[in-house]
Amino acid sequence: MNLTQSARDYLTRNLTYEDALPTQMPVYVNSVAYLFGVSALSALGLLVLTGVVMSLFGPDWYHVSNVGHFFNSLHFWSVQIFFFAIVLHLLTKFSIAGxxxxxxxxxxxxxxxxxxxxxxxxxxxxxxxxxxxxxxxxxxxxxxxxxxxxxxxxxxxxxxxxxxxxxxxxxxxxxxxxxxxxxxxxxxxxxxxxxxxxx
Amino acid sequence: MSKKSDAYFKDIPMKPYDLLKEGLIVLSIITVIVIILAAVFSSPDYPTVRGEDVAKRQPIAYLRTSANTLGGFSGIQTYGPPYTKNYDNAQRVFGIAPANLPGVTIPINAEVDFVLKPLERVAVLNKGVDSALKTYKSATPAQQQVWLKNYLIALDKATVVNGEVRVPGGNFGPVATMMNGMLNLGKAGLLEGALESNPRLPYSLNPTRSLLFFQDDVYVSVADSLDMLSGQWGLVHETGNYPGAWWLWPYVFFYQISPFNTSPNADLQVGLIMLALFLILIFLPVIPVLNRIPRGLGIYRIIWRDWYARSREIHEFEPRRKAG
Known part of the structure; x- marks a missing residue:
C-alpha cells in the first residue's frame, strides 16, 4: 500500500484545488450570515498574532509597558469579537440545520x-x-x-x-x-x- | 471540483466568487474594529491583592484569616479532595462524588502549611515568635483551641489605631504573639514567599497556597466591592464595566436559580447540566424533534430569502410557460 498515493487519491476525491480555493459559489450563498465564520477565523488570526507578540515579551510585559498593555487590549477585544462571531456562526448554522x-x-x-x-x-x-x-x-x-x-x-x-x-x-x-x-x-x-x- | 462537489451542486446555478478577497476584506474590517476598541476602551488590569495590602489596609481581616486557619476553621481545612482527605465533603450527585475518584493530589494541611511553617521562618528572625511557637506546639490541642477561640472573640472587638491593631486583653497564651508575627510577615511583603515551599525555588510558577490563604473572607470582600460575586453574575464581566466571559451566561444562569443557588452540590450539578447540554448540542443532528426546530423557527427563510424568491419566480413562471 502506497500511503502517498492513498492520500493523493483521498484528496482528489474530497478536496480539489477548486474545492479548497473556489472561484464560484452557489447563488444561494448570498447573506451576511455567511460572514460570521470568516469573522471568527479573522479574530482567531488576530488572537494568535497578538498572543505571539505578548509571548515574545513575557507574561509581565503588559503590566509595565504601555505598548504591552495595548497589545493586551488588542488580545482582549479579539477574544470578545471571536466569541461574538462564533456564537452568531453557531446560531446561524443551527437556524439553517447545517x-x-x-x-x-x-x-x-x-x-x-x-x-x-x-x-x-x-x-x-x-x-x-x-x-x-x-x-x-x-x-x-x-x-x-x-x-x-x-x-x-x-x-x-x-x-x-x-x-x-x-x-x-x-x-x-x-x-x-x-x-x-x-x-x-x-x-x-x-x-x-x-x-x-x-x- | 471533485466528483462529490459536482454531484451535490448539479442543477444549482453558480456565481463568481473570490474566497481570498472576501477573507482579506473581513480580516481588514475585524482588525480595524479590534484596534478601535483597544484604543478607545483599553483593557482591565486591576492590581493583585497581596498579603502586604491586606496586612496594611485590613489588618484585622488578616489576623482573623490567620487565626481561623490556625484553629482549623478555614474553608480549605475540611475542603476534601484534591486538598484534604475529608471525602464526605466532596460534592456529589446520586451518591457519586467524582472528586473522590482521583483523591488527594494537592495535599494541603492549612494549619501547618499556611501558619506554622511561615511562622517558623519568622521565628528565625524574631526570638519572641520563636518562644511563642514552642509554647503553642507543646500545649495540648484543647488548650490551643481555648487560646484561639478567646483570641478570635477578642478580635471582634479589636480596633486599628494609627495602623496598629489593638486587641482587648484575654487568655490568648502565645497566640497573640504568633498572630502579630504573621501580621508583620504580611506587612513586610514576605507572606507569599513564606507560603511557597517549592523545592525548585527560586523558580515559582505555582501560587496555589498564596491564593488559597485569602480565598475565604478577604477575596470575597474584594469581589463583593467589585460586583464579581457569583450572585452578581461575576463570571460574565471583569473589573469595571469590561465584558468578561459573557459566553458562559447559560452556565452562570443556573447558579442564580433554585435549587442550585442554595445547593451545597451546585458546582457538580451545574457542571453536569452543562455537560449534558453540550452533548445534546453535539448529537442534535440525530435527536428527533430537536433537529426539526430550525424548520419551525423559520429563520432560514430570512437567510435564504433571495433563493426562495428566485425559486418562486421560476416556479410561477414554469406553469405559465407550460400553459402557453
Missing part, C-alpha cells in the same frame, strides 16, 4: 472548537496575573474540583494554565479549525431547506 446532507461532521467539530475555545478563554483569564486571575482561579477551582478535574487541572497553578493557554490549547483549536475548514470546503455550502410549495 448538519443536513452529511455535514454532521462539520457541526460536531465546530462544537468541539467552541468547547476548547471556552477552555482557552478560561486559561487566558487565569494567566492575566492580576486580581481577575486571583478571583477567577479560586472560584473556578470549585467547579473543576467538583467534577474531579481539579486533581489534574489546577486553576491556581499559573505555570500550568499559562502553558496550556499559549501552546497546548491554541494548537488544539487550530487543528480543529483546520479540520472544520477541510470539511466545509470538501462538502461545500449546504443547500437551502426545501420549502413546501404553496397550494
Amino acid at each position: 448538519w443536513r446532507d452529511g455535514r454532521w461532521k462539520t457541526w460536531v467539530v465546530g462544537l468541539l472548537i467552541l468547547g476548547v475555545a471556552i477552555l482557552t478563554g478560561l486559561t487566558g483569564f487565569l494567566s492575566q496575573t492580576n486580581w481577575d486571575s486571583q478571583w477567577i482561579s479560586v472560584q473556578a477551582k470549585d467547579a473543576m474540583n467538583a467534577l474531579g478535574v481539579g486533581a489534574f487541572f489546577n486553576t491556581m497553578n499559573t505555570g500550568q494554565v499559562l502553558t496550556l493557554h499559549v501552546i497546548v490549547l491554541p494548537l488544539v483549536v487550530t487543528a480543529l479549525v483546520g479540520l472544520h475548514l477541510f470539511f466545509i470546503r470538501s462538502d461545500g455550502s449546504i443547500k437551502p431547506i426545501p420549502r413546501k410549495r404553496a397550494r
Whole structure:
C-alpha cells in the first residue's frame, strides 16, 4: 500500500484545488450570515498574532509597558469579537440545520472548537496575573474540583494554565479549525431547506 | 471540483466568487474594529491583592484569616479532595462524588502549611515568635483551641489605631504573639514567599497556597466591592464595566436559580447540566424533534430569502410557460 498515493487519491476525491480555493459559489450563498465564520477565523488570526507578540515579551510585559498593555487590549477585544462571531456562526448554522446532507461532521467539530475555545478563554483569564486571575482561579477551582478535574487541572497553578493557554490549547483549536475548514470546503455550502410549495 | 462537489451542486446555478478577497476584506474590517476598541476602551488590569495590602489596609481581616486557619476553621481545612482527605465533603450527585475518584493530589494541611511553617521562618528572625511557637506546639490541642477561640472573640472587638491593631486583653497564651508575627510577615511583603515551599525555588510558577490563604473572607470582600460575586453574575464581566466571559451566561444562569443557588452540590450539578447540554448540542443532528426546530423557527427563510424568491419566480413562471 502506497500511503502517498492513498492520500493523493483521498484528496482528489474530497478536496480539489477548486474545492479548497473556489472561484464560484452557489447563488444561494448570498447573506451576511455567511460572514460570521470568516469573522471568527479573522479574530482567531488576530488572537494568535497578538498572543505571539505578548509571548515574545513575557507574561509581565503588559503590566509595565504601555505598548504591552495595548497589545493586551488588542488580545482582549479579539477574544470578545471571536466569541461574538462564533456564537452568531453557531446560531446561524443551527437556524439553517447545517448538519443536513452529511455535514454532521462539520457541526460536531465546530462544537468541539467552541468547547476548547471556552477552555482557552478560561486559561487566558487565569494567566492575566492580576486580581481577575486571583478571583477567577479560586472560584473556578470549585467547579473543576467538583467534577474531579481539579486533581489534574489546577486553576491556581499559573505555570500550568499559562502553558496550556499559549501552546497546548491554541494548537488544539487550530487543528480543529483546520479540520472544520477541510470539511466545509470538501462538502461545500449546504443547500437551502426545501420549502413546501404553496397550494 | 471533485466528483462529490459536482454531484451535490448539479442543477444549482453558480456565481463568481473570490474566497481570498472576501477573507482579506473581513480580516481588514475585524482588525480595524479590534484596534478601535483597544484604543478607545483599553483593557482591565486591576492590581493583585497581596498579603502586604491586606496586612496594611485590613489588618484585622488578616489576623482573623490567620487565626481561623490556625484553629482549623478555614474553608480549605475540611475542603476534601484534591486538598484534604475529608471525602464526605466532596460534592456529589446520586451518591457519586467524582472528586473522590482521583483523591488527594494537592495535599494541603492549612494549619501547618499556611501558619506554622511561615511562622517558623519568622521565628528565625524574631526570638519572641520563636518562644511563642514552642509554647503553642507543646500545649495540648484543647488548650490551643481555648487560646484561639478567646483570641478570635477578642478580635471582634479589636480596633486599628494609627495602623496598629489593638486587641482587648484575654487568655490568648502565645497566640497573640504568633498572630502579630504573621501580621508583620504580611506587612513586610514576605507572606507569599513564606507560603511557597517549592523545592525548585527560586523558580515559582505555582501560587496555589498564596491564593488559597485569602480565598475565604478577604477575596470575597474584594469581589463583593467589585460586583464579581457569583450572585452578581461575576463570571460574565471583569473589573469595571469590561465584558468578561459573557459566553458562559447559560452556565452562570443556573447558579442564580433554585435549587442550585442554595445547593451545597451546585458546582457538580451545574457542571453536569452543562455537560449534558453540550452533548445534546453535539448529537442534535440525530435527536428527533430537536433537529426539526430550525424548520419551525423559520429563520432560514430570512437567510435564504433571495433563493426562495428566485425559486418562486421560476416556479410561477414554469406553469405559465407550460400553459402557453
